[in-house]
Amino acid sequence: MFKLIRDAYGIRSALYGGSFVHVTPSFFIPTVTYIDMDRRAARFFESGEAEAVVAANADYDESPTIRFLHQSYSDPFEIEPVDLLISQYGGFVSEACSQHIRPGGFLVANNSHGDAGVAECDPRLRLVGVLRRNGEIFRLAPATEFFVPKRATLPDDPAERARHLRSLGRGVGYTKTAFSYLFQKTEE
Ligand SMILES: C[S@@+](CC[C@H](N)C(=O)[O-])C[C@H]1O[C@@H](n2cnc3c(N)ncnc32)[C@H](O)[C@@H]1O
Numbered sequence: 001m002f003k004l005i006r007d008a009y010g011i012r013s014a015l016y017g018g019s020f021v022h023v024t025p026s027f028f029i030p031t032v033t034y035i036d037m038d039r040r041a042a043r044f045f046e047s048g049e050a051e052a053v054v055a056a057n058a059d060y061d062e063s064p065t066i067r068f069l070h071q072s073y074s075d076p077f078e079i080e081p082v083d084l085l086i087s088q089y090g091g092f093v094s095e096a097c098s099q100h101i102r103p104g105g106f107l108v109a110n111n112s113h114g115d116a117g118v119a120e121c122d123p124r125l126r127l128v129g130v131l132r133r134n135g136e137i138f139r140l141a142p143a144t145e146f147f148v149p150k151r152a153t154l155p156d157d158p159a160e161r162a163r164h165l166r167s168l169g170r171g172v173g174y175t176k177t178a179f180s181y182l183f184q185k186t187e188e
Pocket residue numbers: 017018019020021022035036037038041071072073074088089090091
């Protein structure tokens with residue numbers, strides 16, 4: 001999935017909120033900042049294991065830059081704006097961290113905790129594609145007719161809709177779903 005997004009959009013840097021020890025993005029993206037509160041994740045990054053795994057798998061020529069922040073992604077931190085924000089099974093990352101996406105950059109989010117649904121309500125973000133998965137094969141597909149609720153009635157107002165989804169803390173059922181959702185941040 002990360003290779004597909006990198007190749008399609010020239011991604012060079014990323015921020016991964018709630019990463020735990022999932023360093024696969026660094027196999028394809030040269031500069032990645034990982035953030036997690038878990039002490040086991042901190043130990044993993046401190047041990048040098050992340051560098052070793054990435055060095056053995058990096059699919060680019062330059063030296064990987066791997067940074068780990070042991071904190072909540074909701075607390076303030078400093079980072080150069082990134083090409084890609086990653087939100088996978090780690091809570092409401094998009095809400096806390098979309099400010100760190102460069103204008104025209106991207107968010108890839110799944111809906112395990114409802115983060116993709118919340119991102120869909122964010123006026124700064126526009127759904128530009130979805131990631132389909134078949135075993136280990138991923139493909140980028142057009143983004144049509146997603147986020148239509150199956151049963152739930154959601155508020156029409158995007159801010160209220162986001163509040164409602166956050167309060168549920170899980171994704172609602174949609175008529176059409178995908179493995180992950182790709183959003184682009186507006187240019188201004
Ligand atoms: C289910 S794991 C997913 C790990 C990884 N994203 C993956 O897909 O393999 C969720 C991770 O999110 C982290 N997490 C949840 N809320 C967080 C927050 N506010 N700040 C930093 N990390 C958080 C947890 O510590 C945990 O390691």
